[in-house]
Amino acid sequence: MVTRVVNWNIAKRHQPWRQLVEMDADVALLQEAGKSPEDVAGRVDAGPDASWDAHQWNSDWWHGRWPKLFDRWPKVVKLSDRVGVEWYRQVSPIGWVLDDEIAVSGIGTIAVARIAPAGLESIVVASMYARWVGAHPSTNSRWKVGYSDGSAHRIVSDLSAFIGNTDPSSHRILVAGDLNMIYGELDEQPQNLASRTQTVFERMDALGLEFLGPQAPDGGRQADPTPAGLPPDTRNVPTYHTTRQTPETAANQLDYVFASRGFHEQINVRALNSPDEWGSSDHCRILIEIDDN
Structure with a gap:
């Protein structure tokens, strides 16, 4: 059986939702996702609000602070009945969680679920979005946009909770975003x-x-020519x-996929x-195609 997963930052637009339901995929890992449009709402399932909405566990964080900036969430979305999906409910970054919870340390940076293709071992999937941080x-910094590695490191720390031992081949984890x-x-x-x-990829x-x-x-x-700031032999x-x-003129790669070592050999990835x-x-x-045959 091949499980088809689509990773996509949809910039809070409606049309990508319509394109997703036409792809015959099983699961979508979305970033910057708002609500699905009414015409496709019955064909997608983004799970309970508590699996992606930080208001559920920290309802006052946004008060007076750019409310429109943080309404774009990472989500795990069920697209077909070929898989079962169990979403993890987000809680604050506490030390011990329940079976259906994930402790998150960054607002709007991650959504995690367990998907179960019919008759096969389940897979932990995560949609990640490394928000810019000022x-x-x-510092009187000139970095007007800010930096994203701070959010990325929070994501890595949150994912580490799903690494229960030192043998990567014993895990089935897929992370994209x-x-x-x-x-x-x-x-x-x-x-x-x-x-x-580089430290994010090393971690x-x-x-x-x-x-x-x-x-x-x-x-x-x-991209042709090779974007500035990359070596000539880049494979980005x-x-x-x-x-x-x-x-046609897009130059840079911002979106990536990771999977548990060993399990990764069953996965094919293409932009x-x-x-x-x-x-x-x-x-x-x-x-992202996962081949469990």
């Missing part, structure tokens, strides 16, 4: 945080979560375009990043 005012960082970037750009970015590896890209040649088309594939770009298959968001879709 530098403290005392928008890290807002560029794998393998160089330090030559003045605002690049390449060394900090994933230390948990036994294998980096699956997507990477060229089989993970999608590459563009998954995001700015407002000044199009799918749907050609212009005719990009989709209706500024990020392209990533198709």
